[in-house]
Amino acid sequence: MNSPLFTSCRNYSPIGCKLxxxxxxxxxxxxxxxxxxxxxxxxxxxxxxxxxKVIHEVVPYLRVYEDGTIERLLGTExxxxxxxxxPAWYPQTSSSYLKPVSPLDSTVPSSHQQxxxxxxxxxxxxxxxxxxxxxxxxxxLPAAYDDSWAVLQWVAxxxxxxxxxxxxxxDGVDFERVFLVGDSAGAxxxxxxxxxxxxxxxxxxxxxxxxxxxxxxxWGEDQIGSEAKDPVRKAMVDKWWQLVCPSGRGNDDxxxxxxxxxxxxxxxxxxDKVLVCVAERDILRDRGRLxxxxxxxxxxxxxAEIVETEGEDHVFHIFQADSDKARSLVxxxxxxxxx
Numbered sequence: 001m002n003s004p005l006f007t008s009c010r011n012y013s014p015i016g017c018k019l020x021x022x023x024x025x026x027x028x029x030x031x032x033x034x035x036x037x038x039x040x041x042x043x044x045x046x047x048x049x050x051x052x053k054v055i056h057e058v059v060p061y062l063r064v065y066e067d068g069t070i071e072r073l074l075g076t077e078x079x080x081x082x083x084x085x086x087p088a089w090y091p092q093t094s095s096s097y098l099k100p101v102s103p104l105d106s107t108v109p110s111s112h113q114q115x116x117x118x119x120x121x122x123x124x125x126x127x128x129x130x131x132x133x134x135x136x137x138x139x140x141l142p143a144a145y146d147d148s149w150a151v152l153q154w155v156a157x158x159x160x161x162x163x164x165x166x167x168x169x170x171d172g173v174d175f176e177r178v179f180l181v182g183d184s185a186g187a188x189x190x191x192x193x194x195x196x197x198x199x200x201x202x203x204x205x206x207x208x209x210x211x212x213x214x215x216x217x218x219w220g221e222d223q224i225g226s227e228a229k230d231p232v233r234k235a236m237v238d239k240w241w242q243l244v245c246p247s248g249r250g251n252d253d254x255x256x257x258x259x260x261x262x263x264x265x266x267x268x269x270x271x272d273k274v275l276v277c278v279a280e281r282d283i284l285r286d287r288g289r290l291x292x293x294x295x296x297x298x299x300x301x302x303x304a305e306i307v308e309t310e311g312e313d314h315v316f317h318i319f320q321a322d323s324d325k326a327r328s329l330v331x332x333x334x335x336x337x338x339x
Contacts, residue, residue, distance in 0.1 A: 052065040056242065058243070062243075070138055134147055140244065142255075145196075148193060152193060156206050175205065176207045179208075180193055181337075190213060194208060194270050195270065198269075210272060212277070212333050213291065217256070218257060219284070220259065221250060221251045225289070226286060234283065237284070238251060266294055266295060267298055267299040267301070272303065274295055274302065274304045275306075276305070277306075279314060279315075279316060280311055281312060281313040283314065292304055309325050317330070
């Protein structure tokens, strides 16, 4: 029996992402996007830039200088891979790569990602494939969307009649059971991929069953819910988007605000069901709730569910992977995928 495909994108940052595509039946193939490999140490690469003017700063994460230099202060460590089950695949057009992960493989490129990948893969009984997309602000959007889309197309190329040559994908995946799952920015990417897949060649080759949207990174110019209660964190989210996607529409760009006028309609979402997960103390919680409510009220026609974790903050399950609440979240995701 072939397994579902679980595709994930993750960018190690405060708005880190995880996108998951699930292509199989009761087991699962996971595409997992991880930390981009271009990391720099300020003490080595940025000696000359210390004299340049800082034009953007998000402490304690990064600085952008007037001369275009980007100084990363956190998120520069990558845990060496201890086990490689298949050769890496490097697309022609980007720095993305794929790495299959079985339920027995807990090795991923980031020390924070390592504890979160293994439980999901084992609990949902899927195969994981890492997807390393180019990271902003060095590579502003839509780079991350395009890299993730390229991986999704690559997976689809292994369905019947396709040109894909990797046997572990071609022979192990049920292309009628595909899921996109993302944490934070990864949830954002999953949403946009589910819109892009409609009418595409990939849609003809595989069935996108659902999305798991964990602590989705959506935002907007107008405050909603409890956002006004935490002006410091709100300002940080505002700054991040300026770096990730400089545009004339700011926080009302449809890429970050899917609820704004002019954004693609939710009725065009190319899947049958969506699970939205939010955390009580997350500054993005109310956007996640709005995402769920918009799905329910839209003409989409699918089924939406929402799970809220009390007393926890943004992507807590990454940093507290062994906690009872993290395990509960993983079980909710696994149940959604397998039922």
